[in-house]
Amino acid sequence: xxxxxxxxxxxxxxxxxxxxxxxxxxxxxxxxxxxxxxxxxxxxxxxxxxxxxxxxxxxxxxxxxxxxxxxxxxxxxxxxxxxxxxxxxxxxxxxxxxxxxxxxxxxxxxxxxxxxxxxxxxxxxxxx
Amino acid sequence: xxxxxxxxxxxxxxxxxxxxxxxxxxxxxxxxxxxxxxxxxxxxxxxxxxxxxxxxxxxxxxxxxxxxxxxxxxxxxxxxxxxxxxxxxxxxxxxxxxxxxxxxxxxxxxxxxxxxxxxxxxxxxxxxxxxxxxxxxxxxxxxxxxxxxxxxxxxxxxxxxxxxxxxxxxxxxxxxxxxxxxxxxxxxxxxxxxxxxxxxxxxxxxxxxxxxxxxxxxxxxxxxxxxxxxxxxxxxxxxxxxxxxxxxxxxxxxxxxxxxxxxxxxxxxxxxxxxxxxxxxxxxxxxxxxxxxxxxxxxxxxxxxxxxxxxxxxxxxxxxxxxxxxxxxxxxxxxxxxxxxxxxxxxxxxxxxxxxxxxxxxxxxxxxxxxxxxxxxxxxxxxxxxxxxxxxxxxxxxxxxxxxxxxxxxxxxxxxxxxxxxxx
Numbered sequence: 001x002x003x004x005x006x007x008x009x010x011x012x013x014x015x016x017x018x019x020x021x022x023x024x025x026x027x028x029x030x031x032x033x034x035x036x037x038x039x040x041x042x043x044x045x046x047x048x049x050x051x052x053x054x055x056x057x058x059x060x061x062x063x064x065x066x067x068x069x070x071x072x073x074x075x076x077x078x079x080x081x082x083x084x085x086x087x088x089x090x091x092x093x094x095x096x097x098x099x100x101x102x103x104x105x106x107x108x109x110x111x112x113x114x115x116x117x118x119x120x121x122x123x124x125x126x127x128x
Numbered sequence: 129x130x131x132x133x134x135x136x137x138x139x140x141x142x143x144x145x146x147x148x149x150x151x152x153x154x155x156x157x158x159x160x161x162x163x164x165x166x167x168x169x170x171x172x173x174x175x176x177x178x179x180x181x182x183x184x185x186x187x188x189x190x191x192x193x194x195x196x197x198x199x200x201x202x203x204x205x206x207x208x209x210x211x212x213x214x215x216x217x218x219x220x221x222x223x224x225x226x227x228x229x230x231x232x233x234x235x236x237x238x239x240x241x242x243x244x245x246x247x248x249x250x251x252x253x254x255x256x257x258x259x260x261x262x263x264x265x266x267x268x269x270x271x272x273x274x275x276x277x278x279x280x281x282x283x284x285x286x287x288x289x290x291x292x293x294x295x296x297x298x299x300x301x302x303x304x305x306x307x308x309x310x311x312x313x314x315x316x317x318x319x320x321x322x323x324x325x326x327x328x329x330x331x332x333x334x335x336x337x338x339x340x341x342x343x344x345x346x347x348x349x350x351x352x353x354x355x356x357x358x359x360x361x362x363x364x365x366x367x368x369x370x371x372x373x374x375x376x377x378x379x380x381x382x383x384x385x386x387x388x389x390x391x392x393x394x395x396x397x398x399x400x401x402x403x404x405x406x407x408x409x410x411x412x413x414x415x416x417x418x419x420x421x422x423x424x425x426x427x428x429x430x431x432x433x434x435x436x437x438x439x440x441x442x443x444x445x446x447x448x449x450x451x452x453x454x455x456x457x458x459x460x461x462x463x464x465x466x467x468x469x470x471x472x473x474x475x476x477x478x479x480x481x482x483x484x485x486x487x488x489x490x491x492x493x494x495x496x497x498x499x500x501x502x503x504x505x506x507x508x509x510x511x512x513x514x515x516x517x518x519x520x521x522x523x524x525x526x527x528x529x530x531x532x533x534x535x536x537x538x539x540x541x542x543x544x545x546x547x548x549x550x551x552x
Contacts, residue, residue: 028162061142061169062162065194068174068269072195089134096135097172098270 009037017048017116019109022056026063038070042077048119049074050112054085064097071102080104080119084112139281142170146285150292159296160192163289167263168194170285171278175246175266177202180293181259188262191293195266196245202238204262210234214252214259219279222248249274251282253290260290260297317416321368328371331378335385341459344516346370348455348496349448351512355495356451365417366451372420373427373452376406403428404437419448427452432486450489454496457488462517473522477530484538494538497531504528 009030010021018041023030038049049070053059059067074081084106086094094100106112146166149159160178168176175195179188179202188204206214213230214220220231222242231250242250246266253260263286268274274282328342335341349370353363377385380402384395391399406424415421426440426449433441461471461479471479484493502508504524514521 028165031165060145061138061167062145062165064169064172065165066169068168068172069195072174092134093138097138098268098272099172101271102269 009033011037011041013041013046014113016046017050017113018042018046019050019052019112021052021054024055024057026053026056026059026067028062028066031063031066035066035070035073039073042073042079046079047077048080048082048116050082050084050106050109050116052084052109052112053087053090054108056090057087059090059093064093064099067099068102071099075102080116082106082112082115084109139170142166143285143288146288150288150295156296157191159292160289161194163285163292164192164194164263167282167285167289168265170281171274172269173265173267174269177247177264178261178289178293179204179264180261181206191261202241202245202264204234204238206259206262207233211259214262215254215257217252217254217283219252219283220250221274222250223273249282251286253286253293255287255290255294258294260294263289320416321364324368324371327375331374334377334382335374338463338465341463342371342374344459344463345373345452345455347512347516348458349451351499352451352455352492352495353448355499356447356491361417365420366423366448368415368417369420369423369448369452370455372406372410373424373456374402374406375409375424376402376404378409379405400428400436419446422446423448423452425449427456429453430487431489435487445489447489447492450492454488454492458496459516462521473527474530477534481534481537485541490538490542494535494542497535497538501528501531501535504531 009023012019018038020034020037020041022034026034034051038051041049051067051070071081081103082105083094083103085108086105091105094103094105104112104115106115146163149162149166164176164178167173175193177190177193177196180191181187182189186205186207188202188206190202210220210231210233218230220234222235222239234250242264247264248267249265251263251265253263263282265282268278325343328346331342332339346367347370350363350367353366358366377399380399381395384391384399387395403425407421410421410424413421423446425437426445429435429438429440429445429449430453431442431445431450433439457479458476461476462473464470480488480493480497484490500513503511503513504522504527
């Protein structure tokens with residue numbers, strides 16, 4: 001399991017899953033750093049992204065736009081995206097804006113990783 | 129919280145952020161990119177682009193994209209009919225067939241490409257009745273169609289972005305004009321300086337014994353001004369004043385100027401007309417530097433009031449004229465004349481000592497001495513004095529103590545005057 005804090009964004013990998021930690025206020029500056037980190041992880045072969053919002057108090061419009069961009073890139077790379085540890089306001093905002101149609105929300109990182117494992121198993125089953 | 133309230137707060141916050149972004153733009157492209165993010169994030173639109181008219185009112189170029197596969201790949205053309213529709217504020221909904229008659233030409237040219245990139249809405253940026261560009265928007269993440277409220281929000285935000293782009297364009301035009309004016313002004317100043325130097329050469333050619341005098345006086349004056357702490361503009365002005373100080377000699381008989389002997393009183397009166405004549409020549413000209421004509425007029429005035437043409441004394445004489453007066457005398461003493469060889473450096477220093485306070489201003493003499501000391505001691509790399517004086521004119525080991533002694537004396541006198549003791 002490797003850990004990196006490149007460009008001030010904390011992240012670590014578990015197999016082909018990257019867990020990226022969002023900061024307290026997801027705006028342009030921090031959003032772009034997260035986007036770069038996600039791109040980097042996908043380029044390195046990750047097939048699932050868990051974005052952990054445990055430190056995030058607020059997501060503004062720029063943050064929403066950047067998160068949609070990350071979802072897009074992940075879809076193009078055939079990767080899954082799970083958002084974990086969101087506060088109530090952020091969950092409501094994502095629901096109102098329709099982001100929840102494209103990502104799964106998990107209570108915490110562990111639940112996100114478990115969900116990904118079950119997806120992988122289902123995919124393997126379907127694949128065989 | 130009610131979903132509608134949540135959405136409203138999110139929209140208000142985005143509008144506030146957008147207003148701030150437009151009002152305080154830093155880097156233009158960054159401003160547009162941020163504005164696009166704000167617009168997309170407000171309604172959770174998955175992709176979009178901002179395009180701007182470049183060079184003409186026909187072709188649009190992408191200046192920001194998000195979520196679109198190709199980087200700024202759109203190159204759109206807007207014809208006359210659709211431009212009118214856009215200027216009237218109509219957006220183009222690529223899914224609404226009934227509206228598309230207004231934009232038939234545009235859709236014919238670009239519809240397929242826009243649909244391929246999943247663009248659903250084209251919203252015009254109109255500022256003061258002029259189409260600035262178009263904003264292209266994809267579908268909402270919710271998958272729902274744009275509501276009329278959404279379109280109101282899009283319209284408001286797109287107008288903001290248009291104002292930002294238009295403001296940047298106007299600013300660029302103003303900056304370009306300011307730069308052109310600055311260049312023109314620099315050219316004019318260059319022409320002025322060249323003309324002045326040509327005049328200086330013409331003045332000096334008339335006096336066959338003092339060739340290069342005006343140019344040297346200009347350079348000495350500039351050095352003294354800089355030593356006194358004057359800024360570049362003022363120091364350049366002093367150089368010009370030095371170049372032109374003797375321009376009045378152009379109206380004095382050549383025989384009087386070139387007399388190889390001490391001239392009589394009548395000729396002397398004629399020669400002494402040159403400061404006033406110089407003033408009259410220079411006064412009608414709009415110089416880019418202050419007081420050039422006055423410096424020509426007063427460069428033979430003396431601190432004790434015995435100079436000419438106006439017999440001014442002390443503070444009545446502008447400091448610039450005092451600088452030119454010292455530079456003029458310094459060059460006269462350090463260059464060969466028809467009736468006498470140049471003075472030794474020791475004699476020059478003695479002359480300064482004798483005449484400071486009566487003919488020369490102490491602070492100006494001190495400035496010249498300090499500037500010269502800096503060159504001789506190597507404190508400055510410049511060798512402007514030494515080049516003009518010639519390498520054999522002074523010996524450092526002799527000149528340095530003489531200059532230091534004079535500077536000390538002048539400082540002591542100044543302190544004594546400041547303390548109310550009067551000159552020593």
